[in-house]
Amino acid sequence: MTLVVLLFAELRKKAGSDRLILTLSQPVTAAELVQVVIQLRPELNGLAQRCSVSRNGEIIDSEDKINVSDEIALLPPVSGG
């Protein structure tokens, strides 16, 4: 399955793109997704591990599953205001 992962701020800057397109052989949890991202793009290690995963605009837990139809984003610690 193909999954689009949205990236923001420093993560976007390091990746050189506002999204990653992952090809997965099976569904993954949020925690597994972060590991797949780090394997694919080792330069994102560190900050990626401090990110929250959002699914359709809501933060999910590390064991929550991700579906191919979900809008997924990796959200670094925020700094608005």
Added chain:
Amino acid sequence: MDANPRIMIELTHCPIEIGALIEHAKRLDCGALVTFTGTVREITGTHRTIALTYEAYEPMAKAKMEFISNDAINRWSLGSVSIVHRLGKCLPGDIAVAVITAAQHRSEAFAACAWLMDEIKRIVPIWKENTDSDGIANWVHPKTNELGTNR
């Protein structure tokens, strides 16, 4: 308090017109209107900021701001909540964020405004990049991530 509290949420690339926002937030059943404006600080100790550039995960940021606005209305019986946050490049002195709360009395309006600003900084997906006087730009990411936590 009125059964129809008003909420105004905006993410904008344009300068924040605070006077117009205050006028919009006024209500005849509210005697207290508290306005917080966060401005771009140029001097922090020995460091000088020449710009802050804001970015948001816009649909989620708007949804979170609406969620915390409704929460604040329920906690403090507010008449209105207005939250406007800048996106893009802001210069020293620019208003980066404005929060206005309207309530019957000042204690509720003050408390709600402070709480909303804390929540914006804690769980709304907005980020800033600081450009210093050497032209070096760094995204600001606090050590702790409270995005998925409740209060």
